[in-house]
Amino acid sequence: MKSFKPSPWVLPQPVLILGTYDKDGNPNAMNAAWGGQRDPDEIIISIGSHATTENLVTSNALTVTFATVDTMVAADYVGIVSAKNNPDKMRRAGWTIEKAPNVNAPLFKEFPLTIECEVSQLLDHDQTGCYLVAKIVNILCDEAYLDADGNPDMEKMNLITYNPIQHTYVSLGTAVGKAFSIGKQLK
Ligand SMILES: Cc1cc2nc3c(=O)[nH]c(=O)nc-3n(C[C@H](O)[C@H](O)[C@H](O)COP(=O)(O)O)c2cc1C
Numbered sequence: 001m002k003s004f005k006p007s008p009w010v011l012p013q014p015v016l017i018l019g020t021y022d023k024d025g026n027p028n029a030m031n032a033a034w035g036g037q038r039d040p041d042e043i044i045i046s047i048g049s050h051a052t053t054e055n056l057v058t059s060n061a062l063t064v065t066f067a068t069v070d071t072m073v074a075a076d077y078v079g080i081v082s083a084k085n086n087p088d089k090m091r092r093a094g095w096t097i098e099k100a101p102n103v104n105a106p107l108f109k110e111f112p113l114t115i116e117c118e119v120s121q122l123l124d125h126d127q128t129g130c131y132l133v134a135k136i137v138n139i140l141c142d143e144a145y146l147d148a149d150g151n152p153d154m155e156k157m158n159l160i161t162y163n164p165i166q167h168t169y170v171s172l173g174t175a176v177g178k179a180f181s182i183g184k185q186l187k
Pocket of ligand 1: 028030031032033034035046047049050052053076078080081083084129162
């Protein structure tokens with residue numbers, strides 16, 4: 001086995017897109033890989049000092065959506081350009097933007113699944129950023145991405161994950177087994 005120094009290499013990582021409004025109501029988006037589920041109705045995300053971070057303080061809400069093969073180019077773009085010095089950012093991203101129905105945050109219509117959240121806590125908030133704890137208020141799924149039972153069908157969404165070693169986006173594949181079940185054969 002070869003050893004490596006401590007690195008942010010939890011695999012795979014999500015490609016979260018965080019949508020917020022600034023204090024004047026202008027929409028913004030940023031890309032975040034360091035996030036995940038904290039509780040059934042809570043998400044936690046490690047956030048640096050970004051325009052989004054300021055927006056979270058003033059708007060107290062966000063949308064969290066998941067990048068797809070089709071949205072990848074603009075998803076990467078919103079992760080390499082800041083609204084702090086690019087007022088044109090969201091126009092260049094090119095997404096269709098509406099206000100989310102249940103929170104004070106923008107909804108990007110090109111994404112299959114969006115989680116509407118309110119800011120619950122900004123833990124350890126200082127000039128370097130914070131750990132955002134976001135409370136899930138509602139989940140919206142484009143009807144084109146539902147399964148036969150009416151639930152969101154992840155396999156239909158063409159989601160991508162982030163590979164933090166080679167710095168690539170990787171397309172997710174199809175289901176290979178039933179969780180909480182396939183292992184029963186070894187019981
Ligand atoms: C693949 C990728 C993953 C990223 N993950 C994070 C993250 O987890 N946390 C973070 O604070 N910034 C992350 N960023 C950087 C922000 O998305 C970036 O600084 C963005 O420009 C901030 O935009 P804003 O200043 O308009 O809010 C990531 C960027 C990319 C491309």
